[in-house]
Amino acid sequence: MTVIGLVFAGINGKMKEVNQAIFVSARDAVAISIGLISVLVFWLGMMKIAEVSGLLAKLSRLFRPLITKLFPEVPENHPAMGYILSNLIANMFGLGNAATPLGIKAMEQLHELNGRKPETSRSMITFLALNTSGLTIIPATVIAIRMNYHSAQPTEIVAPTLIATFSTTIAAICIDRFFYHRRAKRRR
């Protein structure tokens, strides 16, 4: 991607812009990471309490039938389940800043389950597929922007967004399954 970009910059005479873009974006990336510290510390601290007090395990017990189907490799009472669920719930309510730390923590637990190998496991890919399909119940930011620009009905997009996000999630699970079976076939 970078090389294609550089070639295009040469052709389009945009080397100056690219030069600037490199350093601005590198600085932005560091700023994003540093900015994450506050939410990471807060939510990981909070969730540690939830984990130790057994709240997280209660949550995973509630959704056990659904989640064990999606993640057959994860043991039922493993804390990974709790983190996966709380990440998905945070995503659904549009709590982006809570979802990221929970997702990282879930990924870490899955990594541990995979024997700390430097490659992705089946459950990791499933978890990622669920996350990228952007399950939302209330697209709060979008509604706020529509209100800002005086929409007659700022919330009219809620129903279509819900339909879209749920069908996308189902599609993501299917795509994930398809790739899993392809991998399994190759190994044989």
Place this chain on the structure above:
Amino acid sequence: MRWISLISIWMIPAMVGFILLYSTWKKIPAYETFVEGGKEGIKIAVSIIPFLVGMLVAITIFRASGALEFFVGFLKPVLNLFGVPSEIVPLALIRPVSGNAALGIMTDLIKTYGPDSLIGRMASVIQGSTDTTLYVVTVYFGAVGIRKMGDALKVGLLADLVGIIIAVTIVLLLF
């Protein structure tokens, strides 16, 4: 409308309060546990930095060089065939890559064409129903130090493509 913003305002404080109440009931030392868990956050944030710098620089070069525009131009005639306004293409391409950039493009589309136009509605649904795959991949896998992504990226981006097609189709059908 009001109850939605009310819920989003109450959501986080309610969660925090509930977790703390529950830990008091279970007699867990809340503060000590919080500090112990929070410490991990710093380590994770620092370990993400190199992954995020690499990804973001690559994406920005791709955009600043005009390469993105070139590919958008390619797609336009195909989309016009299906009655999809081509103004939506940059948003669809940016959405999996950068959340902030997508939000910027969406705001711009709504400002230019109005929130209740076809383009405004399409932009709203696309923004609401998909997520920034590349960012999620980079941050989640970066935090645990995975460099070989396997099928993860393919699955994520394919899901995004399907998601955007679904979002566009639904808006075309409903409005």
